[in-house]
Amino acid sequence: MNVTKALHSRYTCRAYKQLPVDKEILFSILEAANQSSSWGNTQPWEIFVASGAAIDRLRASCAESFSKGVQPIPELGMVENWPLALKTRYQEVVKVRLANAGIAREDRKGRFLQAAQGFGFFGAPAVIFLCRDRSLTQWSLFDLGLVAQGIMLSAEQMALNTAIAVQCVSYPELIRAELNIPEDLEIIIGIAIGYGDPDHLENRIRIDRRAIKDVVRYKNV
Template identity: 40%
Template sequence: MNVLNALQARHSTRVFRSEPIPRDTVLSIVGAALLSPSWTNTQPWEVFVAGGEPLERLRSAYLDRFHAGVAPTPDIPGVTDWPSALQQRAVELMTARSALLGLDLKRPDDKKAFGLPNYRFFGAPLVVFLGMHSNLTGWPLYDLGSFSMALMLAAQQYGVSSVPAFSLSVYPDLIRTELEVPEEVAVALGIALGYPDEEATLNSFRSTRRPFDDVVRLRGL
C-alpha cells in the first residue's frame, strides 16, 4: 500500500474484533512511527504499548470509573471553547454518529450508551499510549501528532485499523500505575489498534472533510 492509498483508506474504527495483533506486526508499526520528524530532533514522544492482561486490567478499571460517574482527570485537558465553526463540525459529527446507532444524545441513557464504547477501548486488543515530559507544551504536541499519524498510516500497511481518542487517556493515574509510566511523563492520548468488526454498523460511518477551496489559499500557482 502506498502512502496516498493509506491516507485514503484510513478512518476511525470504533468496533474491533478481539483477535490479537501479532507481536512482530506491532513492533514494525511502532518502529515505523519512530521515524517521525520532530523539532530539532528532540523526539519528545514516550510510547507505552498495552495488550493482553495489562490492557484488560486497564479496560476493567476504566469501565468501573465510567459506571461510577468518576470525572476524567486528563494530564492534558481537552478543548472546552472551540471557535463556532469548529464546534459546529463537532456537533454535526456527534449527531450523525448517534443517529446511525438510533441514539438521542439529549437523553441521559442514550448519551451514556454512546460514550460507553470509548471506555471499553472500542474492544481493541491493543492500545498505544503516547506521552511527553510534563514540562513540555506547544510544539512538542505537534510532534506527537506527527508520530500519531505515522503510526496509523503504518498500521494501514499491515491491515490494522486504528482510532485516536482523547477518552483513552482520561484516567492517567490508572495508565501510570499499570504501565509504569514515570511521574514526569504526561499521558497525552491513546490510539486503539486492531482488526475491524466488519459487521458492526458503526464501522460503516465516515466523517466528512472540508472542501479544498474552503481550506487552502493558493498564491503564485
C-alpha cells in the same frame, strides 16, 4: 498500499474483532512511526503499549470509573470553548454517530453506553499511549502528532485499524499505575489498535472533510 490511499482509507475504528495484534507487527508499525520528524531530532515521544491481560485490566478499571461517574480528566485538559465553525463540525460528528447507532439525542442511557465504548478503548486488543516529558513546550505536541499519524498510516498498511482518542487517556492515573509510567511523563493520547469489525454499525460511518478549495488559500501572482 501507498500513503495517499492510506490517508483516504483510514477512519476512526470504534469496534474490533477479538483477535490479538501480533507483537512483531505492532513493533514494525512503531518502528516505522519512530522515523517521524521532530524538532532538532529531539524525539520527545515515549511510547507505552497495553495489550493482553494489561489492556483487559485497564479496560475494566477505566470502564468502572466511567460507569461510577468519575470525572474523566485527560492530563492535557479538555477544550472549554471551540470557535463556532469547529464546534459545528464537532457537533455534526456527534449527531452522525448517534443517528447511525439509532440513539435519540434525549436518550441518556443510549448516549452513556456509546460513550462507554470509548472509555473501554472500543474493545481494542491493544492501546498505544503516547507520552512526553512534562517540562516540554507545546511544540513537542506537534512531534507527537506526527508519530500518531505515522502509527495510524502504518497500521492501515498492515490491514490494522486504529482509533486515536482522548477518551483513551481520560483516567491517566489508572493508566500510569497499570503501565508504571513515571510521574515526570505526561500521558498525551491513546491510539486503540486492532482488526476492525467491518460489520459493526459504528464502523460504517465515514466523516467528511471540507472541500480543499475551502481550506487552502493559494496565490501565485
